[in-house]
Amino acid sequence: METRDVTIEVLRYRPEQDSEPFFQSYTVPCEEHWVVLDALNYIKDELDRTLSYRWSCHMFVCGSCGMVINGEPMLSCKKFVRDFGDKIRVEPLSNFPIERDLVIVQDDFMEKLSSVKPYLIPKEERSIESGEYLQTPAQLKTYKQYTMCINCLCCYAACPQYGLDDKFIGPAALALAHRYNADSRDVGRSAREDVVASHEGIWECSFVGACSLVCPKDVEPAGAIQQTKFTSAIDYITGMVSGGGKK
Ligand code: SF4
Ligand code: SF4
Structure with missing residues (x-):
């Protein structure tokens, strides 16, 4: 399967060790049909098991994977990586305290x-x-x-x-x-x-x-x-x- 390298910049924050949030970059070989959630799952499975985020259904039904992607709130399971350039910035939803990485306090x-x-x-x-x-x-x-x-x-x-x-x-x-x-x-x-x-x-x-x-x-x-x-x-x-x- 042909892939394209995309830099995924993810906001990280683990309150027990980070004094403030910071961005961490990962190079992810993305397939044509991937949504942003697939790229996060690749990071979790292959690159960095410490990354935390919520998701469940992968079909925009559960409502768990809302994130700010390139400045706009959206479901990461609904947005294709191919609709972005070579760099995608992923942050937790604005206006809520951060529990951990992309997980907000609800x-x-x-x-x-x-x-x-x-x-x-x-x-x-x-x-x-x-x-x-x-x-x-x-x-x-x-x-x-x-x-x-x-x-x-x-x-x-x-x-x-x-x-x-x-x-x-x-x-x-x-x-x-x-x-x-x-x-x-x-x-x-x-x-x-x-x-x-x-x-x-x-x-x-x-x-x-x-x-x-x-x-x-x-x-x-x-x-x-x-x-x-x-x-x-x-x-x-x-x-x-x-x-x-x-x-
Ligand atoms: S954006 Fe707001 S109104 Fe729309 S589905 Fe999500 S929580 Fe419900
Ligand atoms: S103030 Fe908030 S709730 Fe009211 S229309 Fe604007 S975005 Fe929607």
Whole structure:
């Protein structure tokens, strides 16, 4: 198999021995069909077993291998080496603390994700014997796009607002809140509202749209946030008119 030598510059940081992150270069004989993750796996298998990074499925489903490649957040299993020149720079996702090499600390996102109650809150609980919570294809279509999120966090690495203020709930968690709010089987919108419509929620988003541009699954988190802003504003105005405050 014909190969091409590519220099892979990887950000290294092992907190027990490195005072600060630094770049380490590896020469990798890349095959035509390789994605960047294949090059990292070659380094791990053949050149340097100490390199740490996350991956699992190699088919952009698990969301584990988000990294900054040549300055842009993306899945390393989705980007072909042949689309780059002879040098590729690989860094951990921006805006998160580094745990080790390309592995980031995800705790902040996990807390934010659970704070928006990302699960179905039905009007009435059904027993398993009663069957599924049914809905029509048209009802499914209203939110299906937002179910495609794989929690890769590329959108957080691209979001300038999250970079400025890590209290911001951020694009993926807010898009997931919208996914459930828009689900005809769900009545949890008011239970999510305190977090979603807080200062750290949708109103913190400046709608630059960088999140949607980098999303590998076309989730459009920026669009989801704008739709949530619209419904929250309508709720507020309705509450003012009826004298009942927010719903
Ligand atoms: S649209 Fe909002 S969430 Fe998306 S990158 Fe911009 S500020 Fe961040
Ligand atoms: S919205 Fe897109 S970029 Fe953000 S975590 Fe989900 S799949 Fe990744």
